[in-house]
Amino acid sequence: MIQELYNDKSGRDLADNLHYCKNIHTLNSCGADMRLIIAEKPSLARAIADALPGSTRREEGALHAGDTVVTWCLGHLLEQAPPDAYDPAYKQWRLDHLPILPERWKLAPRPKARGQLAAIRRLLKSAREVVHAGDPDREGQLLVQEVIEHLGWKGPVSRLLVSDLNRPAVARALTRLEDNSRYHALYRAAESRARADWLYGINLTRAWTLTGRQAGHDGVLSVGRVQTPVLGLVVRRDAEIRDFVPYPFHVLWVDIAVSGGQLRAWWQPAETQRLDEQGRLLERPPAEALAARLPGAEGHLASLDARQKRQAAPLPYSLSALQVDAARRFGLSAKGVLDICQRLYERHKLITYPRSDCRYLPEDHLAQARRTLESACHSDATLQQWFAGADFTLRSKAWNDKKVGAHHALSPTGKPADLGRLEKAEADVFRLIARNVLAQFYPALETREVKAEFVILDERFRASGQVLLQPGWKPLFTTRDEAPPLPPLSEGEACRVTDCAVEDRETRPPEPFTDASLIKAMMNIARYVDDPAVRRTLREHDGLGTEATRAGIIETLLERGYLVRCNKALRATRLGSGLIASLPEAASRPERTALWEQRLGAIAEQDADPAPFMTSLIADLQALLASADAARLRSAMAEARGEAGPTVSASRGRSSGKPRRSRSRAAPTRKRRTS
Missing domain, CATH: 1.10.460.10 (Topoisomerase I, domain 2)
Known part of the structure; x- marks a missing residue:
């Protein structure tokens, strides 16, 4: 057809236009308005195109579905212009140039992004409207909107918020477009x-x-x-x-026989003793003198405090909370966890948007939670076991629309997960994410915390223990046994010391x-x-x-x-x-x-x-x-470098937010007791 049009001049003009349309990947819609969706990255563009009705045709730089074209950024296509873009003299670094304060800010294309920026520029010429499909956060708002504004688009702009790359979720998001002006404040920030x-x-x-x-x-x-x-x-x-500078302190323990069994308690020195700010004994002789008198000594249980505690499951993960847990459990670096999450999100489509600072989930996800988690857990024995123990009639505080902002907590998408085909680190991180969502369907952890104070030879000794009443969600997080419970106790009952010893310890940095x-x-x-x-x-x-x-x-x-x-x-x-x-x-x-x-x-x-x-x-x-x-x-x-000469301390101020109690060899003393 194009060759036939070249037979006369008017035909050649039209053919040139058609070739131009083809080169900018809009042949099907040339001469007709089209909707242009600009995604933050290619993986998001593919997910959007797959969720649009009709077949998808791919050409370099864009995806076509009906009268909609989906293109993408590659992360930031633009960056703040260098100082010499404002004044060539700034190319040379000189103190008398500082501070450099631009009057009118400029953006410059990133070197590797010029081709994609040019493609978006051409596509905008045939668009009737633009849809901003940056990631749902501050940076995502910036990197697409700055391209739209830099290229001079003056038409309408809608906002598409996608936090889950699975097709049903993206299709739902496409029905909920918003006016991009609602997010102008986010862009300005x-x-x-x-x-x-x-x-x-x-x-x-x-x-x-x-x-x-x-x-x-x-x-x-x-x-x-x-x-x-x-x-x-x-x-x-x-x-x-x-x-x-470490300093020594001393503790005295006693093994005590009571009617229900035996327990270990710890001496609580009186205020008259030399103690540090944490109540630790700084001199050994008082503990030795008391220890010499204790074997066989009798006393009584002066006070007993038993309280039942109920603890809800940890919330689903934000990215940082996940990075902390994955580093402790698997030794992964923070960047390693982020990279794994990006692969689970973009490549495998197993988790929702990972760069989230939120630990709550939308309330409308609750109705689909059983189906989502069953699909996510079916191929892994550990996850299957956890799923089998979940009670989906329960509702935790994690489901809260008021606590969900631009993002919600990390969670499985419901795509069937074959963990055997993932890298080990990917499978480990996915299990953590799924576990914290599954834990929302487990009962609370219930314990009884017991604190007992004994009086022996007019001195006070304390013991504590815990009784597990309902394990709830705890087995999903640890297989370690809790501290042994205290034997049955009754306030006022008699006791007798069966053994005791003084231990020497040292403060640690x-x-x-x-x-x-x-x-x-x-x-x-x-x-x-x-x-x-x-x-x-x-x-x-x-x-x-x-x-x-x-x-x-x-x-x-x-x-x-x-x-x-x-x-x-x-x-x-x-x-x-x-x-x-x-x-x-x-x-x-x-x-x-x-x-x-x-x-x-x-x-x-x-x-x-x-x-x-x-x-x-x-x-x-x-x-x-x-x-x-x-x-x-x-x-x-x-x-x-450790060289001699005048010094400037690198340790000005505190880094821990806590008093530096252990710096001097003469340990501080105090005049009040702490438990």
Whole structure:
């Protein structure tokens, strides 16, 4: 047909147009309006196209289904333009250029994304409407919308939110399109975050790198609004471990015979003894003197406290909670868990959207839960056993629409899972995800906690135990036996000492960070803040980084040589320690960046004006730049290398959020008793 049209000039013009339409993959709809869906990544585009009615035709850069064309980004197609895009002079790094503050922000195509960006540009010319199909989070909103705006689209834009790549779920989502303008505040928050990160990272990295050159350090010193406080946590923890000075303490135990059997109790020294802040005995002679009198001594049970406790199952996972558990149970790195989740979501379609900060599930998922979990569990013996024990008449607090935001907790999609065909780590992580959802259909764990206090020779001894009344969900999480229960006890009954001993113990330093504990620290960053008012505020907001970025932050610090893995431990290198020591304390502590997240949350959720946030950031930035000092940096690097000379401590402030009680050889004493 096309060749025939070339027989005359008018035909050649039309043929040229048809060739053009074919080249941009819209031959079927050329000359007619089409709906263009822009997905965040190819896997999401394929899932959307598969859920559309009719057959799907694939050509380079797009998928066609009827009058709908689905194209995709490759993650971010655009990035903040480099400083020299604003002024060629900025290509050279100079302190007198700082701070670099763009008046009108520019975006630049990523080098490997130019072809796909051009394809989207061409497709937009034939579109009647655009559907934004970024991932349902702040970053997903940004990376598709910035492409739409950068390419100058002025027509209507709808929003498609997909958190589950299975065909039925995507088909349902396609019937629930929203006006993209509802998410403009989320976009502004993401845009503000991107610009703030650029300002902070570009200016401080240049300032400290240039100051480092003056101090004799050859290399880039990278400073970031999240990575640097995370590095600061590790540096200060390492300093606590390095500076820790242990001291001895002593405990006295007694084995006691009662009418119902025997138990072990522990001496509670009186306030007149020399104790540390945790109530530990610091001098051995009082314990030895009492131990000499105890064999065969009689006494009585002075008080008995028995309380029944009921504990609901742990909630389904957010990404960070999963990373913590998978690191502890299987030794997986945070990035390893994220990569596994992405494969389970995109390649295998076995779990819902993984980069979620939510631990609750939509209420309408409850009705399908039995069918979903049965399909997910049928090929694995462990999951089958757990599924068989589930009671689907139960409803836990996990099903709560009010607690579900842009995402819900990680859960199986219901696609039949052949765990034998997965990698071992993939199967392990999938079982954890399925287990935490299955646990919502198990009864609560019920125990009776017993605390007993005995009086013998006018001294007090305490014992505690637990009686398991209803195992509930607990067997899904551990096979370990609980502490043995106490024998039957009656308040006031007589007792007799059958054995006793004094044990010498020693205080221990804090543990070094691991992937699990560092992710947990980033989630619960308020614990590492000294200011009570700031700490209260931070408890109500997200921690350091986001679900999507925490694993990447750790990997970035490792790649840049600031951290190193020692078995499972994450330790700061000399370079990392020196950088933290050279920076103002405010730049290496979590308060600023955590409060950033709070302000960005206000922009996203309350449609707050971004301008005050940016103005405040620039003021902070100028103060930080003024503190760059070559002498301080030279001293810090020398101390990190262990060289003699003036030092700048890398351990300013506390990393653990707890008093440093064990630093001096003269252990602190106290005048009040703690249990």
